[in-house]
Amino acid sequence: EQHTILRQLRHELLLQYRPILQQGAGPIRVMARMVAELEKRCRELHITEEVMQDEIVNRTIGDVNLRLITECEGEPGGPGDYRMMAEELGIALPNEDINGYVAPGETYLWLRNQMLECERLLLSEGFDLRIYDILAVGNPVLRGWLAEEMQRWGISVTREQVYLGLGAMDSINKVLCGLSQMYREQGLTDVAVLFPEPGFNIPEWQARSYGYRLLNYQTLPEDHFKITASQLEELLENDPHIRIIYLTVTNNPTTFAYSPAELDAINAVVSRYNAAGREIFILADLAYIGTGKPEEDQARMATFTSPDVLRHCIFVSSLSKTHSLTGERFGWVTVGRADIAAAIAAGWSNSMAALPADWQLRYMAYVRLIRARPWLVEKLRALYKLRRQRFFAQLQHIDKEQHLFEHIFVDDDATVYNWSQLRPGEDAFSLFEKAGIAGVPGSGFGYSDEFVRFSIGVIPVPEIPLTIP
Structure with missing residues (x-):
């Protein structure tokens, strides 16, 4: 029932915000504001966080929030434990819990x-x-x-x-x-x-x-x-x-x-x-x-x-x-x-x-x-790559089921984004309604709205088997 309520709210907000974008408002801010309002209304209706995470995936903003990193490749505390980056970069406070990793806060104090x-x-x-x-x-x-x-x-x-x-x-x-x-x-x-x-x-x-x-x-x-x-x-x-x-x-x-x-x-x-x-x-x-x-x-x-x-x-x-x-x-x-x-x-x-x-x-x-710590940039680059690959696989999976994309571009192994081309008749709004993923229309970057930019930064990406065409 909560899924149904959320989808109806999402549909109503899409109808409200689409004209705003067509009037020339900044697409990045329009999409981010729409997602924020949807999340606010869901919380007012006491829709659970689990349902919201299933139905709302905000990929409008590019920043990586080190406190929200959940990925751990291999042994906890090992070189592939990306949760430790909040500690390693001095963001984590002493004894702060970063998704199961308790940071000592030594770097925070060292800085x-x-x-x-x-x-x-x-x-x-x-x-x-x-x-x-x-x-x-x-x-x-x-x-x-x-x-x-x-x-x-x-x-x-x-x-x-x-x-x-x-x-x-x-x-x-x-x-x-x-x-x-x-x-x-x-x-x-x-x-x-x-x-x-x-x-x-x-x-x-x-x-x-x-x-x-x-x-x-x-x-x-x-x-x-x-x-x-x-x-x-x-x-x-x-x-x-x-x-x-x-x-x-x-x-x-x-x-x-x-x-x-x-x-x-x-x-x-x-x-x-x-x-x-x-x-x-x-x-x-x-x-x-x-x-x-x-x-x-x-x-x-x-x-x-x-x-x-x-x-x-x-x-x-x-x-x-x-x-x-x-x-x-x-x-x-x-x-x-x-x-x-x-x-x-x-x-x-x-x-x-x-x-x-x-x-x-x-x-x-x-x-x-x-x-x-010269290795920091390489570790962060590895996290970016991991997320980009996972997100590429996720888009492939969505496209296989819903046929929304004309072209999912393979990146040059850099940045925190994915750039893709939608099929005729689709745009960032219809994509959000059908797949629950919010991206930024191409017009936000002076281009056509048949293209969309996604961020892999703020929130982790679920793991799906990757197929490179």
């Missing part, structure tokens, strides 16, 4: 001690976080550490070319703000930003707020939803005002990553225009570099290392997805040219008087933790 040590280190270097930092780009010690991390990829920069940000979104916003100020000083009134679609759309809203003209380009499924060098060449030729290219090296939502050859070809196009006197920057979003195979990510990053390429690049990095630290908001910007770094610094000083003191200390403590 706090490291914050104390890092503040002493900064004071010994003559930098006091408790007063204004006029430039607001972050303390020089941490920026130096992050410059060293970029150097591990082969990116030759100093700390003067690294600025901190409150996650990737804030970092992108500050870059766009700083560049817009630079362009105003140069007397440029028409500056276009190229956004290949489908793609993460918040930078589009940010760019629009700073007065940029947006050029959205629909990529093709046959190109694995990636812009090609020849397409870029044509776009740059046809629009002489394109000065920024937003490039997600490993893509959200599609899960496909640019190959080294594809990146080399794109960089060659941009380098030719820069050599001819037309300054074009690649704003490279590296949010998911580190979630892919290490040797493949290293090869991708190697395409940016030559001086002729590095000079037109601005990189945005984050620990949110690579280390599942989404709530901590640890981001940074690396600028390929020192003069451009200085020119866009206004994006920081005009937005805040100083970056938060304790946030910087916690950031420093986490950098020390990650350096002390």
Whole structure:
């Protein structure tokens, strides 16, 4: 009976929310809000959690909640016990029960001690976080550490070319703000930003707020939803005002990553225009570099290392997805040219008087933790892969029974998502009604609603035998 009541509630909410989406509201927020309201109504009617878990699977948001990890491959406490990651990453409180694993909380306490040590280190270097930092780009010690991390990829920069940000979104916003100020000083009134679609759309809203003209380009499924060098060449030729290219090296939502050859070809196009006197920057979003195979990510990053390429690049990095630290908001910007770094610094000083003191200390403590435990990123990558494979098998199983999908794409072994194409006549709403899985329509990423993005992050994925076509 509770299953029937829940399905009726779900149907009613779908009828209510579908017009809202069609009116142009943000699809990610619409879907997440609809699921939240459904869960709220179910609890008001005292529908059991077990029934809700059967009928409502929220795959709209990408974050991995370390406290909700249940997967344990092999012996409890062994290398495949992913429940321990909340302890290993310092999230779990002392004696917190993580689905049967009781965390000692040692890492949680260690991080706090490291914050104390890092503040002493900064004071010994003559930098006091408790007063204004006029430039607001972050303390020089941490920026130096992050410059060293970029150097591990082969990116030759100093700390003067690294600025901190409150996650990737804030970092992108500050870059766009700083560049817009630079362009105003140069007397440029028409500056276009190229956004290949489908793609993460918040930078589009940010760019629009700073007065940029947006050029959205629909990529093709046959190109694995990636812009090609020849397409870029044509776009740059046809629009002489394109000065920024937003490039997600490993893509959200599609899960496909640019190959080294594809990146080399794109960089060659941009380098030719820069050599001819037309300054074009690649704003490279590296949010998911580190979630892919290490040797493949290293090869991708190697395409940016030559001086002729590095000079037109601005990189945005984050620990949110690579280390599942989404709530901590640890981001940074690396600028390929020192003069451009200085020119866009206004994006920081005009937005805040100083970056938060304790946030910087916690950031420093986490950098020390990650350096002390280099295996963390590989363990988290293994969890992502496990969940992606299980979810792929789950979609196969659903499709075998209900024939909802035209194409379930196999990812490039990276990110925390699945990108799939629905059959004609289906959309994210009908999928939610028939299968109980809530994803984000393609329109949330500037694409067609015949596509849908699912997250494998927030909640675990049930195990179903996997068949790779």
